[in-house]
Amino acid sequence: MMTTFLKSREAILALAILALLAVIAFRFPGFVAPANLANVLTDTSPLIILALGQMAVILTKCIDLSVAANLALCGMIAAILNGIGVPLPLILIAVVALGAGLGAVNGLLVWKLNIPSIVVTLGTMTIYRGIIFVLTDGKWINAHQMSEGFKAFPRAVILGLPVMAWIAVGVVLGFALFVNRTAPGRALFAVGGNPHAAVYTGISVGRTQFMAFVLSGALAGLTGYLWVARYAVAYVDIAGGFELDVVAACVIGGIAIAGGAGSVAGAVMGALFLGIVKNALPVVGISPFWQMAISGSAILIAIAFNARGQGPKGRIILKQAEHRA
Amino acid sequence: ETKRIALVVKALGIGFFEAAAKGAEEAAKELGDVEIIYTGPTDTTAEGQIEVINSLIAQKVDAIAVSANDTDALVPTLKKAMDRGITVISWDSGVAPDGRLMHLNPSSSALIGNTIVKLAADHLPDGGDVAILSATTTSTNQNVWIEEAKKVLPNYPGINIVATVYGDDLADKSYRETQGLLQTYPDLKAIIAPTSVGIVAAAQAVTDAGKIGSVNVTGLGLPSEMAGHVKSGASKSFAIWNPIDLGYAATMIAYNLSNGTAKAEAGAEIPMGRMGTVKLDDNKEGAMADPFTYDASNIDQFSSIF
């Protein structure tokens, strides 16, 4: 019964996305053309990838506010490595490793020193961004300072979709398998759902949280490269404030902020929902000044919707009530 | 005794201002007894600039030359600075008259407004739809230039400004806004981005959309950042004044005013070293020089400089 109910929550979100597309298509049919939708998906790829990493972290009752800063730092390192002639595969390995390392710093502080994650990542958020400044003196790395191959990889189109979008698709599939079918993946839910009980079943809460941070960091590192290559620029402030979008995507997708509940499909749709809103507004020609208020309202409506499904369920003791329900 | 002149910029790390700082150092060397404090907030906020200016006041610097993130918000703080005997001028992006002795425009706003439209029109003999990609909605100079550009439109028949969007001087936002423009206006012929961040992002978006040749990106940019896009054809030409000159001139003016060699009054002519003199209008504003146009023929020459 609950499973169908949960499914229906995701169904509501899917319907909302479809309705949104319909409304947009009404004003601007070109938006729903396959090519444009592919474009929206590509644009939303960073958000989707980061939302999955964030989902892992939120499932364990933590939050990672440093993702955007991590992304920016890894992106900058990618650009610098490219500048000194490091081949692309090595750069990819390096940014993922670096991102994971930065995530591990968060994870260690949460695990070993038991500092609440919001405090840790609030701190590392500014530190990671600061490191970019210290490394570069605040200088930008621009398109002409990047090699063609570096910029071309995420844009290369395979079967109608750019590599960037394919990477997001791959991450979604891999992540779904990880979360649903592996022991560490299930541990994420256990740790967030009932940390106390997790200890009794031999799952280390701290180690699992650490793993979630490493995962989130690695994905941020990967996204860092994609971002910098796609927008062909790297500087201190890239993706500034993006962490809030990422958290918002998770929340809209029904990932319980208290941990332990949520689905990959939800997170992905949450990200798509935000991505479509962001992409559609300029296209539909709504004044740019309305953008912020509209996304804010969309977030509020979405969480109010989600909450209706999550409301406390009675225990249903009365026999006849069981039939009515 | 050395004079300490603070060059306060919109945000640290922006190529344009780094170049201006170079010019300021050049002026300092020429003058001999000047120490330059190059500073600014991390992101382009008025609050951040106020904090920076407060600490400059505390250090009792001799002069502050500021490129403002907000015309009005800095006024009370800058007034306080002037009350404490500090020479305050604005340059590049201005402060309301109450908050400074004078303002140095890189070029006259009318000229810039005209130039950016002309850049687009030059490559559109038959006219066409043009959109503007600006920086933040609060950027003083962008707003003035766009206003001026709209004023001269009747001189360019066929050129039709269809939209103004804001990329907030963020690469990704500018990129997305450009994508929006390309979709909303399939007949778009040119994008004018009077901001060095926006123009690069717009050129990139046009390249990615495969619209090189059909949409020309122009506006104000830095040769070093635009070199690739000029070569690829995404941008046929763009303009900018020399930021090194601008930093140099601002420093010279600040030095002369703080020394008492010159007075910031309407109609006054203030010397700016190798850049000649600047004549102040009734608003106590002056223009440094004409904007200079860069295209495939001269880009290589400048792209290594700034």
Next chain:
Amino acid sequence: MTATTEDQAGQDQAGKTGAGRHIPDRLTSPAARALKSWEMLLFVVAVAIFIANSIASPYFLDPWNLSDASFNFTEKAMIAFAMAMLIIAGEIDLSVASIIALASTVMGLAMTAGAPVWMLVVLGLGTGLVCGAINGALVAGLGLPSIVVTIGTMSLFRGISYIVLGDGAYTGYPEAFGWFGQGYVWWVFSVELALFVIAAIVFGILLHRTNFGRMVYVIGNNATAARFSGVRVERIRFILFLLTGLMSGIAAVCLTSRLGSTRPSIATGFELEVVTMVVLGGVNILGGSGSIPGVVIAALVMGLVTFGLGLLNVPGIVMSIIVGALLIGVIALPRLWAMWRK
């Protein structure tokens, strides 16, 4: 060991009579506790920074300079007091900076319509209260998690400012309005500094000396048990959001007056600095513990760090690295020390 024997002795005594044993009120005096407290540690840090600053820059020990520096934190700190109570109660408000933007916009609108200064202040505070009430209604009324609600209202409130103002700005506030953000009460003591001190005292008393403050701790520790104890949990949460809104309104008045203008981008990023201040002040981000004196000292520490580094012309982002490191370091070091001693 000794406790066990004592226990047994007590037990035997109480055994027959059934009357309870004497339980002392306290084992450690409040003074001894204060000495070992977080606030003490922070205070030592603050003094150290003060001394370091005096050595590093000749301009630091100047009353006017210190007064100017206080503007770096007074507005944020005023919000931080209310935010501290909210966080102790287990909630958070990330929309405070956006409330400032909206309140400032409303004041600007009224100003252009020719409203007198007192009216501007009333509208600024009123807008803060309304925004707080909206957050409160969504959190306390609908039971939505505050962190996500306020991420939403953060966009909404500032978004409304953008709709109203677009690329425009309100300027030309009346001269008298400048008093709040630029005026001085006495000598170097600015109006903002005075408001900060008053807010610190009022919130200190409210949190530490009133029933309301006690309820805040109770809710933060265990909201269910609080409800089962007859505490009006929702009402208190609502009031806390109102208070945070009100303080954001006051900050909006100060900041608008200090800047003399309103733009929709005003106070961008304040919310994270406010939260940092609160956490640095020793408030448990998970709720249940913390104090106003801690937040006061944290505000001073942040103010001193940024001003001291500013005097050395250190770029703002390097300062934020230091504040970030301070935030983690001040919490991590005692724990590392405890681990190392084990």
Next chain:
Amino acid sequence: MQSQSAPGTAPVLCLRGISKSFPGVRALNGVQLDLYPGQVTALIGENGAGKSTIVKILTGIYQPDDGTIEVDGKETQFPTAQAAGAAGVTAIHQETVLFDEMTVAENIFIGHAPRGRFGLIDTRRMEAEAQRLLSSIGAELDPKVRLRDLGIASKHLVAIARALSIDARVVIMDEPTAALSHKEINELYELVDKLRQQGKAILFISHKFDEIFRIADRWTVFRDGQFVGEGRMADVTEARLVQMMVGRAVDQIYPKRPATIGEPVLTVSGYSHPTEFEDIGFTLHRGEILGFYGLVGAGRSEVMQALFGITKPSKGACRIEGSVRVIRSTAEAVDAGIVYVPEDRGKQGAVKGLPIFQNVTLPSLGRTSRAGFLQLAEEFALAREYTRRLDLRAASLDQDVALLSGGNQQKVVIAKWLATRPRVIILDEPTKGIDIGSKAAVHDFMSELAAQGLAVIMVSSEIPEVLGMSDRVIVMREGRIAAEFTGDAMTPENLVRAAVGIEEAA
């Protein structure tokens, strides 16, 4: 069922000199414990004696500060829960340690799920094995169902299945029957017998003596974290065990004092809730103790919580001393003089992170404060008075409630409510999981309250307690009042019959 420990049988598990301290508490002080194959050892002790602590040490959740653990005569250590499982030790813990968002099968197998291709979890096999395990303990549950859709008793069965999913030689049960109904308890006894026959060593922790005598072969008693003694059940009496546990004789278990029953205080009529209960009506009098009996899950707590303003009834009226009162919040209930000591102490009763005195004065702050300002001296005075009346054991009134044992936490909660000087006090399972010494204190106190003219409602699932303490008993079944008994009709048979729904002969 008496089984002798065969001479010469070596213990499977042998603990010596185990000590464990928590900040401020010495939970265990050099205790010993032996478990023999094919024998059930009962571990007995007051609340806070350290029983659960030793369970946690045996399952690798806590590390002992001192002492040795021997398995089959070889010294070992259990650094993690997995290590304990690998050594063949499994436990049903006192708290339900399960995951609401996961399925029954996952709950049973989390941490040791069967793997299929590429090391991925083999969901189908996991569900099949879960089904098999559940049927083996007579639990008809769908392994695919989410745990949060189950009742508390079913959850407990899942916990038992989980413990059995590890092929263990030592099975530990920490108060396994606390949440189970009669039928399930009997099934559990059968299961224990079966495990014993399979030669497993069983550690059984319980506060219920009938149960201990029914099931155990051996006993071990702890008191205040110390080992007191051990032996065979056949050689001991209940009185002797109690004496060892408490350190003194407990003469009177149900000290019901005669009280004069006065005028009605609370009259409830037609209380209904869409899904939880229907048509609840009764009258409560001054000086009366009204027992509410029913099987676990009969909905008694829901009714009481509605009376206390936690949930809202859809229909019905409530009169207090004759006048109709609408109770929409707990604050209004307290104002009306109704207070509720909840069943779930940890979540609903005590604010564990705050000091004792603040817990006690919480609902009485209006009285101890002046114009909304706290008066610490008055708070301490009030807390002192009521904690003394309840014979609380604590180091100081400034100590966090979290540091107290379960029984003492319960006393703090009761003290909190008595301090409000209520008219009606509702005690929901007031002695659940409380040791015999504290239990007597609570009963004594209830009786005294009634004698002082308070109206008391006691919800309990223990028949001796209900019969021993109540003047009148209401039995609930499936959200409805099934019967009411007074005087001679209050017999165990009648209560059980009404609770399970067997038609009365008469």
